[in-house]
Amino acid sequence: MxxxxxxxxxxxxxxxxxxxxxxxxxxxxxxxxxxxxxxxxxxxxxxxxxxxxxxxxxxxxxxxxxxxxxxxxxxxxxxYSDALSSAPFVHWLLNSAVVAVVTVLCNLVLCTLAGYAFARFRFLGRTALFAVIMATLMVPFQVTMIPWFVITKWLGVHVLAGVGINHIGALILPNAATAFGVFFMRQFFRTLPLEYEESARVDGASRLTVLIRIVLPLATPPLATLAALTFLDSWNNFLWPLIAVTSTNQMTLPLGLATFQGAHATNWPLLMAGNVMSLIPMLVVFFVAQRYFIRSVAATGLAGT
Structure with missing residues (x-):
């Protein structure tokens, strides 16, 4: 002892x-x-x-x-008032809001459906198709911008003028669904227990009913995170609008702010005032959705690929 x-x-x-x-x-x-x-x-x-x-x-x-x-x-x-009056700032702001909101809605619908299909359905070539989608994340935009331009121009001429070059639709269509969104939603759906869905299927619910009434209410954190990230990316997008839009009336806010910079002189106070006003919507979106970020990233990171 x-x-x-x-x-x-x-x-x-x-x-x-x-x-x-x-x-x-x-x-x-x-x-x-x-x-x-x-x-x-x-x-x-x-x-x-x-x-x-x-x-x-x-x-x-x-x-x-x-x-x-x-x-x-x-x-x-x-x-600030000079920046609003010296250029169609409000019109650019509305264009950016329309493009960002529609892009967010398209991503939420399409990425959710695709992510749920990859997580729950078994079909021929599922793994290969998902690998191809993930491989597109490694391709830089400088490689794809010319094919994007050619396809968008063809769609505007032969399908619908509203999605062609020099239209707002040309800024929405290429970003209506993203590989990151598909991967993000798939990873979350893989963390959900199958028992919730199987019990609903036994009661006679269809796959779409299960997705809308059972899965989506549980997917609020990743949906909010995907919406916030997509909104920020669309709001700050500059290079693709620079390529696809030539008219002043169709410009988004980042592209319009570039007009404050001249070839020989730049009005820096007006440019900075416009940038401050353009930051306000992004800050609002971030503070509204920040409480979902950690929860959704932690949940989607638990499932394996």
Whole structure:
């Protein structure tokens, strides 16, 4: 008994002595010291946004001054009204909203149906087809933009003019469904127990009824995450609208903001004011959907491929 009790007392004393410095460190610093790394990282990430806000309320001489003036002498909020009046800003904003909302709705419908089919249905060539879809994620846009342009132009001439070049539909159709959306929804559906669906099928429900009434109510986090990510990607898209749209009336907001930059001079305060106003919808979408991000990513990451 004495041989076994001595090490036990030693372990207790060592644990107590080790707990005292830890308690002292916790009393001095209420968080892990590794969290101190986040402070310079946060400053580095927030500094461009702070510079954006400061430049949006400066005068043109202050915006062009070097070194940069981080505390403007005169706060000029008129830059925002000037940005709205000097260009069809509201029209570009509406075009971006239409393109983003319709793209989100198309992705939610098409990616959900495709992801559910890959997760639940067994058909010939399912694995090969899914591998091909995943392989498209590794193809850069610079490779596919010319085929996109040719196909979109052909559809506008032979099928429907509204989806052709220089129309808003040309900005929606190529992004109506994405490989990432299909993969994201498939991974979530694979985490759902089959018992929910099998019991409904026994009661006579069809596959579509099971999907709408049972599966989709459980898929709120991944649907919200997919909607937010698709909205942000569509809202910030610049290169494809630059290729597919030539008319000022059909421009989206990122493409329209580029018109503030001239060949010889750029009105930086107006450009920054327009960028600040374009950030507001994205911030709203992010803060509304942020509580679904971690839950959905954690759920979709549990299932194997």
């Amino acid at each position: 004495s041989a076994t009790s001595a090490p036990a007392r030693g372990d207790t004393l060592s644990a107590a002595s080790g707990a005292i410095p830890a308690a002292r460190r916790r009393r001095r610093l209420p968080f892990s010291p590794w969290h101190l790394v986040l402070i310079p990282a946060s400053v580095a990430l927030l500094f461009p946004f702070a510079w954006l806000l400061i430049t949006s309320v400066e005068t043109s001489p202050e915006a062009l001054h070097f070194p940069p003036i981080l505390i403007p002498h005169t706060i000029r909020f008129a830059n």
